[in-house]
Amino acid sequence: MPIVVYVQKDGTETxxxxxEGTSVMLGAVQNDIGGIEAECGGCCSCATCHVYVDEAFAxxxxxxxxxxxxxxxxxxxxxxxTSRLSCQLAVTAALDGLVVHMPDTQY
Amino acid sequence: MPDGLVVVGGSYAAVQIAASARExxxxxxxxxxxxxxxxxxxxxPLSKGFLTGKTTAAMLPLRAEAFYRNAAIxxxxxxxxTAVDRIDRVVTMADGRHLRYDRLALALGARPRPLPVPGAGxxxxxxxxxxxxxxxxxxxxxxxxxxxVVGGGFxxxxxxxxxxxxxxxxxxxxxxxxLLARALPPAVSEFLAGVHRARGVRLALRTGVRSIxxxxxxxxxxxxxxxxxxxxxxxxxxxxxxxxxxxxxACGLPCDDxxxxxxxxxxxxxxxxxxxxxxxxxxxxxxxxxxxxSVQNALDQARAAAxxxxxxxxxxxxxxxxxxxxxxxxxxxxxLSQGADRSALRxxxxxxxxxxxxxxxxxxxxxxxxxxxADHMAARRLLAAGRPxxxxxxxxxxxxxxxxxxx
Numbered sequence: 001m002p003i004v005v006y007v008q009k010d011g012t013e014t015x016x017x018x019x020e021g022t023s024v025m026l027g028a029v030q031n032d033i034g035g036i037e038a039e040c041g042g043c044c045s046c047a048t049c050h051v052y053v054d055e056a057f058a059x060x061x062x063x064x065x066x067x068x069x070x071x072x073x074x075x076x077x078x079x080x081x082t083s084r085l086s087c088q089l090a091v092t093a094a095l096d097g098l099v100v101h102m103p104d105t106q107y
Numbered sequence: 108m109p110d111g112l113v114v115v116g117g118s119y120a121a122v123q124i125a126a127s128a129r130e131x132x133x134x135x136x137x138x139x140x141x142x143x144x145x146x147x148x149x150x151x152p153l154s155k156g157f158l159t160g161k162t163t164a165a166m167l168p169l170r171a172e173a174f175y176r177n178a179a180i181x182x183x184x185x186x187x188x189t190a191v192d193r194i195d196r197v198v199t200m201a202d203g204r205h206l207r208y209d210r211l212a213l214a215l216g217a218r219p220r221p222l223p224v225p226g227a228g229x230x231x232x233x234x235x236x237x238x239x240x241x242x243x244x245x246x247x248x249x250x251x252x253x254x255x256v257v258g259g260g261f262x263x264x265x266x267x268x269x270x271x272x273x274x275x276x277x278x279x280x281x282x283x284x285x286l287l288a289r290a291l292p293p294a295v296s297e298f299l300a301g302v303h304r305a306r307g308v309r310l311a312l313r314t315g316v317r318s319i320x321x322x323x324x325x326x327x328x329x330x331x332x333x334x335x336x337x338x339x340x341x342x343x344x345x346x347x348x349x350x351x352x353x354x355x356x357a358c359g360l361p362c363d364d365x366x367x368x369x370x371x372x373x374x375x376x377x378x379x380x381x382x383x384x385x386x387x388x389x390x391x392x393x394x395x396x397x398x399x400x401s402v403q404n405a406l407d408q409a410r411a412a413a414x415x416x417x418x419x420x421x422x423x424x425x426x427x428x429x430x431x432x433x434x435x436x437x438x439x440x441x442x443l444s445q446g447a448d449r450s451a452l453r454x455x456x457x458x459x460x461x462x463x464x465x466x467x468x469x470x471x472x473x474x475x476x477x478x479x480x481a482d483h484m485a486a487r488r489l490l491a492a493g494r495p496x497x498x499x500x501x502x503x504x505x506x507x508x509x510x511x512x513x514x
Contacts (some may be wrong), residue, residue: 026166032173039402040165041149045430045439047484066435067480073509074484097304 002096006033009102020093024086024100025049035102040086044068049086050075050105054099058082059088077103108135108209112416115188116214116275117141118150120383122169124212127333127413139184145238151242151402153431154262154440158269163452177472181462189359190334193376210378210416213355213366217348217400222257231326232342235262239388251275251341255329257316259286261431262345267308268433278309278337280316291365292444292463295475298456302436337447348400361386366400371420372412382411391424401429426490439483442473451498454479464501489514
């Protein structure tokens with residue numbers, strides 16, 4: 001099962017197995033990893049599951065669809081080129097070891 | 108506080124009150140008493156992805172089991188609270204057990220408003236609130252060829268969008284002359300009506316249901332006030348919700364279509380807070396008391412409730428926002444549009460991407476967006492910051508709304 005590494009603001013890393021096809025957001029919720037709120041539950045309505053994808057992986061992800069791109073314009077923390085909504089990132093074998101960093105805030 | 112916090116309820120507000128109390132450093136016992144058997148789960152997908160199969164039950168829990176363990180939140184599930192004794196600070200549960208509390212939080216939710224017509228109790232006439240409701244609905248829908256949805260509100264339209272398809276006809280019956288008449292302006296209602304009709308949903312507007320008829324205890328048809336009869340092997344009733352305020356009322360807390368709370372989510376009893384669908388609060392944006400049924404309101408009000416329960420009150424004055432997904436249409440609403448005296452269109456309804464900006468006395472009060480998430484996100488910021496915006500600016504797509512927010 002692919003591993004996703006969640007990095008908190010204070011640098012704490014949590015490595016968890018996330019089944020293929022599961023979103024990075026759901027992987028966090030199901031493993032009690034803080035920093036991702038996901039108020040809308042992953043239907044791409046709220047922009048509270050914002051993460052920064054580690055540079056090494058950013059280019060390996062499919063680009064955001066239009067809706068995600070628009071929501072990213074409204075994230076509470078700084079938007080960076082590596083900003084993504086984790087509810088829209090499906091884990092795959094090719095993304096094994098994916099590292100995501102939590103933003104300062106989701107609100 | 109040796110007896111700690113008792114939270115009655117098992118959904119968004121209940122979980123958030125417990126979580127926020129811990130975040131604020133509360134280290135006493137927290138017990139969350141929920142009526143349903145399942146650990147707290149998301150409700151919005153039940154009328155959307157859960158019916159189409161896109162969302163599975165495994166995706167629904169609000170929090171992992173580890174969350175409750177790590178936060179020392181004791182889940183008491185499948186248990187109904189029947190009474191609150193405010194003098195001795197103790198709640199009584201249906202199984203006869205008692206729980207003492209120092210602080211009590213009521214997050215009792217709401218229940219579907221029953222349809223008051225003959226035949227509403229037949230098999231195959233269903234409402235939707237809980238996971239159990241959704242599982243039953245999905246099972247009946249799998250065998251159903253003719254579905255009648257009573258109520259053209261969010262739940263009804265989401266269910267219609269999830270169920271209509273080859274081999275399954277869906278009719279939405281709505282008493283008003285347009286869909287979502289209470290929540291949305293006519294232009295959005297009209298747009299949505301067009302989308303639903305294009306997908307094959309039949310709309311019966313300006314008519315109510317006179318009776319539901321069946322054979323052998325099972326629904327077979329629905330007779331409308333206008334005399335028409337529609338064949339039906341599934342009827343979904345989505346005509347609003349009633350707050351679960353009975354135990355609050357019974358223990359003497361003031362209620363009026365919901366438990367009355369102040370801006371800080373405190374009831375008339377300083378030891379008792381309340382949040383979510385079951386409450387009515389003085390809303391700073393509307394300038395009047397409101398009962399809001401939404402995930403956002405449940406969460407934000409719950410944070411305020413936890414603050415009040417822990418002696419660190421913060422007001423509940425977040426900008427209300429809502430969402431609904433129907434087919435590929437993403438509907439997002441920020442603010443409260445009731446009382447608007449002017450609206451400005453941004454984008455184009457013909458292209459299925461537009462927002463309506465609503466103003467009252469020259470001030471922006473709400474924005475309804477159809478497939479325009481960037482407008483929605485900007486609107487929430489503009490409303491929260493109280494930034495001035497004119498109708499002309501709102502309609503001018505060459506103006507980047509983000510730049511008006513400031514910092």
